[in-house]
Amino acid sequence: ALKQNKGQVYETESAYNYIQVAQQNGYTILRLNEGQGVHSIYNPNTLQYNGPWDQFLVSPYFYADRKPSDIKRIAIVGLAAGTAARQMTAAYGDIPIDGFELDPKIVEVGKKYFDMNMPNLNVHIGDGRLGLEESPYKYDIIAVDAYRPPYIPAHMTTQEFFEIVHSHLTENGVLTINSASVPGDRRLINGLATTIGTIFPSIYTVDIPGSLNTM
Numbered sequence: 001a002l003k004q005n006k007g008q009v010y011e012t013e014s015a016y017n018y019i020q021v022a023q024q025n026g027y028t029i030l031r032l033n034e035g036q037g038v039h040s041i042y043n044p045n046t047l048q049y050n051g052p053w054d055q056f057l058v059s060p061y062f063y064a065d066r067k068p069s070d071i072k073r074i075a076i077v078g079l080a081a082g083t084a085a086r087q088m089t090a091a092y093g094d095i096p097i098d099g100f101e102l103d104p105k106i107v108e109v110g111k112k113y114f115d116m117n118m119p120n121l122n123v124h125i126g127d128g129r130l131g132l133e134e135s136p137y138k139y140d141i142i143a144v145d146a147y148r149p150p151y152i153p154a155h156m157t158t159q160e161f162f163e164i165v166h167s168h169l170t171e172n173g174v175l176t177i178n179s180a181s182v183p184g185d186r187r188l189i190n191g192l193a194t195t196i197g198t199i200f201p202s203i204y205t206v207d208i209p210g211s212l213n214t215m
Helices: 052-056 083-092 104-113 128-134 158-169 187-196
Strands: 008-013 016-023 027-032 038-043 074-077 097-101 123-125 139-144 169-177
Touching: 008 104, 016 104, 027 104, 038 083, 052 083, 052 139, 074 128, 083 097, 097 104, 097 187, 104 123, 128 158, 158 169, 158 187, 169 187
Parallel strands: 074 097, 074 139, 097 123, 139 169
Antiparallel strands: 008 016, 016 027, 027 038
C-alpha cells in the first residue's frame, strides 16, 4: 500500500490523481492526492452530509418564487464520485444531469464504492470546460466543483470560461461554485468573484461553517 490510512478500503494512482477510498463511521469517503479534503461522501441511509454538496441544491432559490419543478436539467463540472448528483436527483427528480469528470478512474471508483449508478446521470469523461462548451443543452444549474487548492484549473477561472457558462444557462439559470481558501487569505475567493462579476449581474458568497469552503 502507498498509504496505510485508517479505514482504507481501496487506493490507486491514475494519470491525474492518487485516489483513496476509506470507510469512516459508516461513511464511504473519497480523498485525492494529499488527502486533505473529502471530494465525495456516501452513506446509503442519508443524503445530508453538511458539506458543500448540500449547498448546490439551494442555488436556484436566490430567485424569488422558484419551485423544484422549475429545474429541468443540471450540469456538474467536477463530478467526482457523484455525491452532488445523487442529492440533486433526490431533490429534483430523475431529470437529466450531465456530469463532467476529467479522471475516468474516479468514475470507476464512484460506480463501485459510491453507488454512482443513477439512470438520469450522463457521465462525460474529459475536460469540463471543453465538455460544457460543446454541450448542446442549456442548464438551470451549472455546479462547478473543480477548485481544490492548490489544484485550481486555471482555464476555469477566466472570463472566457464564465462566458461559456453564461451561454449555457437558461434565462433563470444559476452558476454555483465550490471553492476553498486558506485561513486568513481570501484572495482566491475575491479574485473569482471579481472575474465572475464581469459576466454575471449578481454574486452571492456563502461560507460553510466549520470548513474552509465558500460557495
